[in-house]
Amino acid sequence: MIVRNWMQNNPLxxxxxxxxxxxxxxxxxxxxxxxLVVDNGRLRGLVTRHNVMRMGHYVTRTQNPDEVSFFVNRLKVRDFMVRNPATVDANDTMEHCLEYGKELMVAQFPVMENGSVVGIISANEIFQLAAHLCGTMEAEKMRKAQ
Structure with missing residues (x-):
């Protein structure tokens, strides 16, 4: 199984x-x-929901109107994005993707092909793969039991 078959195509x-x-x-x-943060066709970074929520939580905890205003009106993605994120290739195996994610302790990867972003793969797709495999294994058990 390769990443291309499980990734989200044309990511935002x-x-x-x-x-x-x-x-x-x-x-x-x-x-x-x-x-995915892309400038002039090049992958520059990654912004996760966790990064943004943590930033927003910090700002609201301080209750400083200037900090809230800065967050809403001036703070840019480049100020807190994950720069040069680890990537996987569209033709990599899902096994490689899982091992790489475990090694780096990350839950999503931009998917590249010939130097361009073609997708993103995250824990959601990996859970879909696991569910697919479990369903296949269960169907095989039932077939053998008959």
Whole structure:
């Protein structure tokens, strides 16, 4: 099984100039766990829901109107994105993807092909794969039992 068959194709991307508040809105409105940061066709970073929520939580905890205003009106994705994120190739195996994620302790990877972003793969797709395999194994057991 290869990554290409399980990844999310044509992922939503943003530029590094995107406001943090806009990134948060896009993550929530589209029920995403990560946004890829792409400038001039090149992958520059990754913004995760966790990063944005942690940043927002810190700002609201301080209850300082200036910090809230800065977060909403001036803080850009480039200020807190994960720079040069680890990637996988569309032709990598899912086994490699799982091992690499475990090794780096990350839950999503931009998927590359010939130097361009073609998708994203996250824990959600890996759970889908696991469910698929479990279903296949269960069907095989039932077939043998008959």
């Amino acid at each position: 991307t943003i530029s590094s100039d995107t406001l943090a508040s806009e990134a948060k809105r896009l993550l929530l409105d589209n029920n995403l766990n990560a946004l």
